[in-house]
Amino acid sequence: MRSNFILQKNKPIPPTEKLGFGQYYTPYMYVRRYRNSRWEDHFITDYELLAVDPASQMLHYGQLIFEGMKAYYNKDQEKVYLFRPEENAKRYIRSAIRLCIPQLPVADFIDSIKSAVKFSGPYIPPYSKSNPTPASLYIRPFLMGTTPKLGVKPAQDYGHVVITSPSGPYFSSGLNPIKLKVEEEYIRAAPGGTGEAKCAGNYAASLLAAEIALKEGFDQVLWLDVERKYLQEVGAMNLFVVIDNVLVTPDLDGCILPGITRDAVIELGASHFKMSVEERHVSIHEVIEGIKNNKVTEIFGSGTAAVITPVGSLGYKGEHYTIGDGKIGPIAQKMYDTLLGIQYNELNIECAKDWIIEVQIDG
Numbered sequence: 001m002r003s004n005f006i007l008q009k010n011k012p013i014p015p016t017e018k019l020g021f022g023q024y025y026t027p028y029m030y031v032r033r034y035r036n037s038r039w040e041d042h043f044i045t046d047y048e049l050l051a052v053d054p055a056s057q058m059l060h061y062g063q064l065i066f067e068g069m070k071a072y073y074n075k076d077q078e079k080v081y082l083f084r085p086e087e088n089a090k091r092y093i094r095s096a097i098r099l100c101i102p103q104l105p106v107a108d109f110i111d112s113i114k115s116a117v118k119f120s121g122p123y124i125p126p127y128s129k130s131n132p133t134p135a136s137l138y139i140r141p142f143l144m145g146t147t148p149k150l151g152v153k154p155a156q157d158y159g160h161v162v163i164t165s166p167s168g169p170y171f172s173s174g175l176n177p178i179k180l181k182v183e184e185e186y187i188r189a190a191p192g193g194t195g196e197a198k199c200a201g202n203y204a205a206s207l208l209a210a211e212i213a214l215k216e217g218f219d220q221v222l223w224l225d226v227e228r229k230y231l232q233e234v235g236a237m238n239l240f241v242v243i244d245n246v247l248v249t250p251d252l253d254g255c256i257l258p259g260i261t262r263d264a265v266i267e268l269g270a271s272h273f274k275m276s277v278e279e280r281h282v283s284i285h286e287v288i289e290g291i292k293n294n295k296v297t298e299i300f301g302s303g304t305a306a307v308i309t310p311v312g313s314l315g316y317k318g319e320h321y322t323i324g325d326g327k328i329g330p331i332a333q334k335m336y337d338t339l340l341g342i343q344y345n346e347l348n349i350e351c352a353k354d355w356i357i358e359v360q361i362d363g
């Protein structure tokens with residue numbers, strides 16, 4: 001294990017186009033422990049193995065939450081920005097509450113992100129907004145229970161760790177449309193469960209369906225609700241469907257992850273594009289019928305890692321349904337351009353004026 005780790009640490013970071021997603025790591029990390037009912041001072045250390053007791057809570061019962069964010073250079077390579085970090089901080093708190101993990105205050109969370117970006121300075125990919133697959137610094141904070149006790153109880157000790165990874169887009173196809181399989185056997189979340197928390201267990205539970213879909217030639221699965229009737233999301237991104245020129249997205253019913261990109265798309269759709277936007281239950285029946293009679297003209301996903309990812313086709317009950325002409329639609333394209341324009345501080349849009357913050361890095 002150790003040799004593996006050393007190899008990974010010393011992996012030279014390749015050029016922007018070859019980064020992929022989450023494969024290379026900055027050689028430092030941020031660590032802050034929670035012990036004796038309080039948060040201790042943080043420290044920055046080499047990216048290295050975590051010394052974790054084999055009986056740790058998180059290893060057996062999955063008491064672990066995380067976040068996903070990005071930092072990127074502006075065009076003249078002078079400023080580094082974060083997108084709505086306070087929203088990630090608040091979601092970290094909501095996820096923590098759901099898993100009986102102590103809350104990290106919003107200001108402390110943001111400080112930890114700023115520190116991580118600071119020590120990652122030389123590893124932040126150069127400005128590449130106009131590349132087909134733009135790169136940025138992906139930031140992964142996580143918070144886990146480390147107390148060695150095999151009883152199913154919340155841990156007393158925790159670690160908040162931030163690692164960073166120079167990354168390209170989540171889907172290597174960039175803005176090329178993906179193929180989704182509408183999943184009918186397995187589900188991701190049910191009412192009362194942990195669907196709206198960004199907790200590790202949700203993703204472990206999603207792997208099998210995704211592996212099967214991959215073998216069948218799909219890129220990912222589209223999750224339905226417990227009745228296999230209504231759309232939920234895609235597991236790393238939220239979904240939008242354009243129906244009769246209305247931007248429709250599943251409502252936050254506790255079973256989907258409240259994406260920060262989702263929130264931005266809703267806001268931009270309504271305030272900037274002046275579209276009608278509906279947050280409501282969307283049945284798979286409505287979507288399939290809508291594709292058949294051309295009322296559904298676009299489907300796309302939204303997420304920090306996925307940005308805006310167009311969906312070209314759906315597989316449902318063994319049939320394939322191509323959405324529109326199978327290419328990226330005008331709304332997805334415009335949303336992608338607008339979102340990136342805001343994130344790189346190249347557009348001045350009223351509803352988005354507080355969405356980016358600048359972070360200092362060591363020169």
Ligand SMILES: *Cc1c(COP(=O)(O)O)cnc(C)c1O
Pocket residue numbers: 068198233234235236237238257258259260261262302303304305
């Ligand atoms: C993180 C995540 C998203 C996207 O959320 P953003 O805040 O937009 O990055 C969507 N679905 C799931 C399950 C996620 O974990």
